[in-house]
Amino acid sequence: MKILTGNDLKSGAVIWWTGRDWSIHVEDAVDVGDKADEIMGREEAARRVNVPYAIDAELDADGKVRPAHIKDRVRALGPTVRPDLTLKPAEPEALNWVI
Amino acid sequence: MYKYDQYDQAMVDARVEEFRDQTRRRLEGTLAEEHFRPLRLQNGLYLQLHAYMLRVAVPYGTLNSAQMHALGDIADKYDRGYGHFTTRQNIQYNWIKLEDAPDILADLAKVEMHAIQTSGNCIRNISSDHYAGAAADELIDPRPYAELLRQWSSFHPEFLALPRKFKIAVIASETDRAAMRLHDIGIRMVKNDAGEIGCAFYVGGGMGRTPMIGPLIRDFVPLDQLITYSEACLRVYNRYGRRDNKYKARIKILVHELGADEYARQVEEEFALLLDQGIEPPLAELERIKAYFADPDFKSGLTEELDRSDPDFALWVDRNTHAHKVPGYVSATISLKPTGGIPGDASADQIRLMAALTREYSFDECRVTHAQNIVLPHVEIGRLHELWSKLEEAGLGTPNLDQIDDIIACPGLDYCSLANARSIPVAQKISERFAANGKAGELGQLKLKISGCINACGHHHAGHIGILGVDRKGKENYQLLLGGCEAEDTSLGKITGPGFDEDGIVDAVEKATDVYLSNREDGERFLDTYRRIGMDPFKEALYG
Numbered sequence: 001m002k003i004l005t006g007n008d009l010k011s012g013a014v015i016w017w018t019g020r021d022w023s024i025h026v027e028d029a030v031d032v033g034d035k036a037d038e039i040m041g042r043e044e045a046a047r048r049v050n051v052p053y054a055i056d057a058e059l060d061a062d063g064k065v066r067p068a069h070i071k072d073r074v075r076a077l078g079p080t081v082r083p084d085l086t087l088k089p090a091e092p093e094a095l096n097w098v099i
Numbered sequence: 100m101y102k103y104d105q106y107d108q109a110m111v112d113a114r115v116e117e118f119r120d121q122t123r124r125r126l127e128g129t130l131a132e133e134h135f136r137p138l139r140l141q142n143g144l145y146l147q148l149h150a151y152m153l154r155v156a157v158p159y160g161t162l163n164s165a166q167m168h169a170l171g172d173i174a175d176k177y178d179r180g181y182g183h184f185t186t187r188q189n190i191q192y193n194w195i196k197l198e199d200a201p202d203i204l205a206d207l208a209k210v211e212m213h214a215i216q217t218s219g220n221c222i223r224n225i226s227s228d229h230y231a232g233a234a235a236d237e238l239i240d241p242r243p244y245a246e247l248l249r250q251w252s253s254f255h256p257e258f259l260a261l262p263r264k265f266k267i268a269v270i271a272s273e274t275d276r277a278a279m280r281l282h283d284i285g286i287r288m289v290k291n292d293a294g295e296i297g298c299a300f301y302v303g304g305g306m307g308r309t310p311m312i313g314p315l316i317r318d319f320v321p322l323d324q325l326i327t328y329s330e331a332c333l334r335v336y337n338r339y340g341r342r343d344n345k346y347k348a349r350i351k352i353l354v355h356e357l358g359a360d361e362y363a364r365q366v367e368e369e370f371a372l373l374l375d376q377g378i379e380p381p382l383a384e385l386e387r388i389k390a391y392f393a394d395p396d397f398k399s400g401l402t403e404e405l406d407r408s409d410p411d412f413a414l415w416v417d418r419n420t421h422a423h424k425v426p427g428y429v430s431a432t433i434s435l436k437p438t439g440g441i442p443g444d445a446s447a448d449q450i451r452l453m454a455a456l457t458r459e460y461s462f463d464e465c466r467v468t469h470a471q472n473i474v475l476p477h478v479e480i481g482r483l484h485e486l487w488s489k490l491e492e493a494g495l496g497t498p499n500l501d502q503i504d505d506i507i508a509c510p511g512l513d514y515c516s517l518a519n520a521r522s523i524p525v526a527q528k529i530s531e532r533f534a535a536n537g538k539a540g541e542l543g544q545l546k547l548k549i550s551g552c553i554n555a556c557g558h559h560h561a562g563h564i565g566i567l568g569v570d571r572k573g574k575e576n577y578q579l580l581l582g583g584c585e586a587e588d589t590s591l592g593k594i595t596g597p598g599f600d601e602d603g604i605v606d607a608v609e610k611a612t613d614v615y616l617s618n619r620e621d622g623e624r625f626l627d628t629y630r631r632i633g634m635d636p637f638k639e640a641l642y643g
Binding site: 085 | 126
């Protein structure tokens with residue numbers, strides 16, 4: 001599957017396209033199929049995202065979206081060396097999802 | 100240290116307001132990212148993995164306590180309570196909001212700091228010896244010349260769009276503590292046979308994907324021709340540097356392809372033309388700058404005796420202090436490498452504490468080192484124990500300067516959008532491994548450097564042991580290098596063979612150190628043993 005990601009213009013936060021809006025949670029990302037360019041152009045013009053791009057992803061055993069490349073998994077969670085600064089500070093096992 | 104005059108301050112203040120307007124237009128939508136990107140990069144604002152990242156310039160690594168304190172406050176007010184000191188003697192903040200960036204630059208300007216030319220194809224922050232002005236072995240203080248180069252290179256209209264970025268280091272000791280020959284231009288202050296002081300120019304060094312040791316281009320440039328000769332070096336590069344291929348655009352490629360002799364000949368030609376144009380700053384300007392670097396009011400007759408009854412303190416003194424030019428003083432290094440810590444990171448509280456200690460113990464001056472530590476350059480020997488006690492209390496008293504756990508590591512894939520692999524977890528695991536096995540102390544000087552990609556921000560080519568993180572079919576993989584050195588006996592590390600996974604590289608480092616321990620002769624560092632016995636025994640231990 002193809003999902004869209006980018007950064008929030010104001011905060012720089014990593015965001016994911018949910019089909020209607022942008023979310024900081026990769027679990028909310030949806031498959032955009034062949035619509036990536038169209039959505040990115042529209043959303044970037046509206047300043048709802050900065051520097052968007054499409055990436056490959058898959059559904060894991062629990063049916064949750066998992067980016068194919070480790071770089072995007074690090075983006076999705078946060079720095080593996082600072083669990084307190086990730087989106088899931090109370091779930092240390094979340095780091096296994098990245099690696 | 101240098102104080103801004105009205106021109107410096109006016110330029111920096113104007114730049115803040117200019118960027119405030121550019122940011123406003125970007126947020127309003129009248130400036131597209133493609134147009135805004137080069138503008139934000141010119142102000143040190145990158146977009147990294149998790150957020151915007153701001154890189155703040157620390158000229159030749161020197162800060163006063165007010166500046167250091169402000170850096171701590173910025174970490175609290177605009178970031179997530181910490182900053183990262185870099186291998187370029189700068190500091191980076193990883194969690195910056197675009198809308199805050201102009202205010203941060205305004206806060207920096209209040210303490211005579213900025214983020215200008217910390218990105219882009221321009222002359223970057225000038226780096227220098229972190230013991231400059233204090234070291235017992237230096238010929239003269241290189242900082243006034245580093246400052247002169249800073250002023251010359253700031254907003255230099257001819258050199259704001261070079262083929263690629265450009266880094267200059269200035270040192271004044273035979274001992275190289277600034278990786279001088281691994282810079283685009285490395286300048287070493289020297290004395291000629293007539294007893295005059297001038298500059299030896301090494302041009303075309305660098306790390307990155309094509310590491311090279313800068314060859315000597317000219318062995319003596321009179322001090323009053325420093326800027327003119329530098330301009331000539333830059334002009335030849337600006338004219339003929341490769342703009343068609345980003346990966347061949349650094350000056351090292353030009354010097355290599357032309358040959359050092361031919362490059363030097365072209366520089367001499369340009370130099371002769373420039374000498375007639377009188378571009379060298381007037382002597383009065385150099386004298387004005389020099390006055391800011393006059394020695395502080397050192398006391399005389401201080402004790403050099405030390406109570407070594409506390410073994411932890413004695414160890415810290417032995418490892419983390421350096422000889423000073425004035426009896427009764429030393430330079431003390433604050434390690435930002437606690438066991439299992441993140442190399443170069445310091446919390447806002449730690450940064451402010453270091454600011455306070457700078458004021459209290461070091462004539463209001465501290466330095467950022469390229470090894471991601473902090474130096475208090477002028478500390479009375481008689482007050483070392485008091486200083487160490489305060490550092491210990493704050494987790495800043497690790498006695499490991501130049502030991503295997505004093506690891507240089509770039510931010511790697513945990514933060515950097517260019518990285519292929521994480522550097523920090525590898526550094527943490529190695530640090531923890533050698534703390535647990537008790538071998539760290541036994542190894543003596545061993546410089547270990549880790550980069551998360553081929554761009555080599557972690558200086559892996561120059562590590563006695565170097566580690567390069569690569570992407571191998573979507574998995575992090577780590578190559579091991581041996582034999583690099585950034586000091587005056589500069590050398591580039593060689594890859595041992597196939598790479599390792601994250602745990603495997605930690606084992607591999609331990610095996611390499613075991614080979615050293617089994618083979619070393621009296622007084623030999625790891626690097627010396629490697630140079631004597633060569634790669635084969637290490638390969639045998641690593642790959643069987």
